[in-house]
Amino acid sequence: MTWSKADGKAAPASSTTIRVLTPHGVGAIAVIEISGADAGKVIKAVASDSPRLATLRSIHADGGVIDEVLIVPRGPDCFELHSHGGLLVVEKLVRWIAHTLGDDDMAHAVLDKWRHPEADLPQVETLWGLRMLAQAHRRGPADWARQQMQNLEGGGSASDVKQQAQWLLAASADLPRLLGGQVRIALVGPPNAGKSSLANFWLGHPMSVTSDIPGTTRDWVEQTVRIHAGELEMTARLTDTAGMRQTTDELEQLAIAGGLSTLCQTQVIVLVMDVTQISNPQHLRLEAWRWAREHGLENQLDRVPWIAAGNKCDLLPPMALSGEGADGLSVWISARHGMGITTLQEKVMQVLAVPEILRHPVIDSAQRARLERLVLSRHSDDLRMRLREIAVAI
Numbered sequence: 001m002t003w004s005k006a007d008g009k010a011a012p013a014s015s016t017t018i019r020v021l022t023p024h025g026v027g028a029i030a031v032i033e034i035s036g037a038d039a040g041k042v043i044k045a046v047a048s049d050s051p052r053l054a055t056l057r058s059i060h061a062d063g064g065v066i067d068e069v070l071i072v073p074r075g076p077d078c079f080e081l082h083s084h085g086g087l088l089v090v091e092k093l094v095r096w097i098a099h100t101l102g103d104d105d106m107a108h109a110v111l112d113k114w115r116h117p118e119a120d121l122p123q124v125e126t127l128w129g130l131r132m133l134a135q136a137h138r139r140g141p142a143d144w145a146r147q148q149m150q151n152l153e154g155g156g157s158a159s160d161v162k163q164q165a166q167w168l169l170a171a172s173a174d175l176p177r178l179l180g181g182q183v184r185i186a187l188v189g190p191p192n193a194g195k196s197s198l199a200n201f202w203l204g205h206p207m208s209v210t211s212d213i214p215g216t217t218r219d220w221v222e223q224t225v226r227i228h229a230g231e232l233e234m235t236a237r238l239t240d241t242a243g244m245r246q247t248t249d250e251l252e253q254l255a256i257a258g259g260l261s262t263l264c265q266t267q268v269i270v271l272v273m274d275v276t277q278i279s280n281p282q283h284l285r286l287e288a289w290r291w292a293r294e295h296g297l298e299n300q301l302d303r304v305p306w307i308a309a310g311n312k313c314d315l316l317p318p319m320a321l322s323g324e325g326a327d328g329l330s331v332w333i334s335a336r337h338g339m340g341i342t343t344l345q346e347k348v349m350q351v352l353a354v355p356e357i358l359r360h361p362v363i364d365s366a367q368r369a370r371l372e373r374l375v376l377s378r379h380s381d382d383l384r385m386r387l388r389e390i391a392v393a394i
Contacts, residue, residue, distance in 0.1 A: 017389075018097055018106065019366055020090060020114040027085030032093055035078040036389050042100050043079050047071060059096060066092045075392030090114070124179045141168065141367045145390035158383050165371050171356075172363035177267075178354060181224060181235035185348060186263055188241050189272035190291065194311035197335035198272060199223070199240040228342070229349040232358070236348075239266070268351050269306040270344070275332070276315050284310045285330045305351040309333050309344060 016036030022029065034042050040050050046057045051071055059066045067089050070082040081097075083089055091111060098107035124130045148161045177183055187195040202225050225238040263269065271288045278287040288308040292301055306329070313332040331347055333340035349355065363371065367390060374386035 016101055017366065017370075018094060018110045020094065020110065021080070022085065024087075024115050026087060030083050030085040030090045030093075032081045032083070032090070032097070033074075033078070034081070034097060035074075035392055037077060037385060038101055039077050039079055042097050043071060045100050050076070059093065061092070061096045061099075066096060069093070077388060078392035141363055141371065142391050144168065145387045149384070149387050149391065152384065152387075158380050161383065161387070162375050162377075165375050168363060169368065169371055169375070172368060174353075174357055178234055178352065178357065181237065183234070183236040183268070183352065184239065184266045185225075185236050185268045185270060186239045186241060186266040187270050187272055188263070188297070189288075190274070190277075193272045193274045193277075194335045195272045196240055198270075198309070198311065198333065198341075199238060201335050201338055201341060202238060227345045227348055229346040229354075232349055232354060234349075234354065263300045263304065266304055268348055269301065269304050270309050270348075271301075271306055272309045272311050274312055275310040276312050278310075281310060281316060284308050284332075288330075305329075307331065307344065307347050307351065309340075311335055314339060 016034065016038040019033045019035075021031040021033050043050050046059055046069070047055055051073060053073070055071045056068060057071055058068050067083045072080040072082060074080060081093060083093055094110050094114075095104070095107040098104055098110070144164075148156070148164070152158070152161065187199055189195055203223055222237055222239045224235055227234050227236055271292060273284065273288050273291065275281045275284065278284070278291075280287060285308040289298075289301070292298055308330040310330065310332045312334060314334040314337055329347060329351070331340050331344045333344055335341075370386065370390045374383060374390065377383040377386050
């Protein structure tokens with residue numbers, strides 16, 4: 001964002017961006033990226049032309065030499081300046097670049113972001129997440145932008161490009177939660193349905209006390225669990241809530257209320273039912289919905305995706321177990337023997353749309369800003385310029 005000196009109000013976003021790619025601190029080398037329509041203007045001020053190969057040049061300002069820099073072209077509208085890594089050198093170079101672009105105030109924002117960097121890429125908790133993150137970022141939105149440019153040349157529409165850009169923005173917003181173990185899964189259901197047994201089996205060690213006595217879980221308990229589905233793996237926060245029933249026990253009432261309060265921060269609800277206690281096991285999801293409505297949970301199930309898990313299926317004959325439902329969000333499990341747990345984890349991945357999201361690249365904050373400008377572009381020429389900007393900013 002640039003600022004008008006005349007009135008202090010925000011001016012239209014510049015088509016050229018400056019980024020210090022190396023971390024803040026003294027180092028041997030510092031790298032400054034200049035990308036966008038006016039990037040060549042900066043390079044011509046140093047090299048008198050746009051070099052196709054790495055070129056060493058001196059940058060002069062205020063009657064002296066700031067530094068000798070290596071100009072590395074990354075594309076027609078993207079260049080890197082490799083300088084000595086002193087703090088003062090970097091600051092002087094950024095201010096000189098901004099001045100050359102005719103926007104001295106841009107330097108303040110660039111340097112402030114360099115000194116106080118945001119977390120551009122999500123944190124990960126598994127080796128799988130690290131591999132996915134590295135692969136996805138290597139592909140990056142630059143490849144996507146180049147493909148969109150080819151599609152436009154082949155007769156594709158600008159509206160399709162904008163629609164895909166919006167999906168990229170939405171998918172990238174979910175990635176930090178998926179990779180960083182921030183997804184929350186809640187186990188809810190009646191007492192003695194087997195929620196705590198399921199939580200214990202999933203975790204691999206006791207998370208909650210289990211008993212045949214209703215109301216044993218007197219509070220909601222949360223632990224980190226792993227979710228596997230084929231080659232996909234992620235971590236999540238699993239909440240085991242108290243069994244919901246009418247009770248006069250004040251402690252149990254507080255436990256039930258506490259469990260309900262966690263549902264507003266949950267991405268997936270697993271509604272665990274004892275299949276030996278429902279009238280029609282073949283309509284598991286319908287029976288689960290009826291129970292939820294009787295206990296005032298229909299609003300939560302309307303807002304949060306949910307899976308019906310029929311527990312204790314090992315106690316029923318195989319012929320009694322069918323009726324998965326049109327959406328496939330029902331599963332038969334045995335928390336005691338571990339039956340169906342893999343299928344349940346696959347359905348959690350399905351609800352979270354993990355396979356679809358992971359088909360798209362990880363987007364750092366700078367590329368996210370470029371995509372947002374692309375979505376807001378009004379003319380085809382502006383859209384093509386934004387695509388070129390994204391394509392060269394690797």
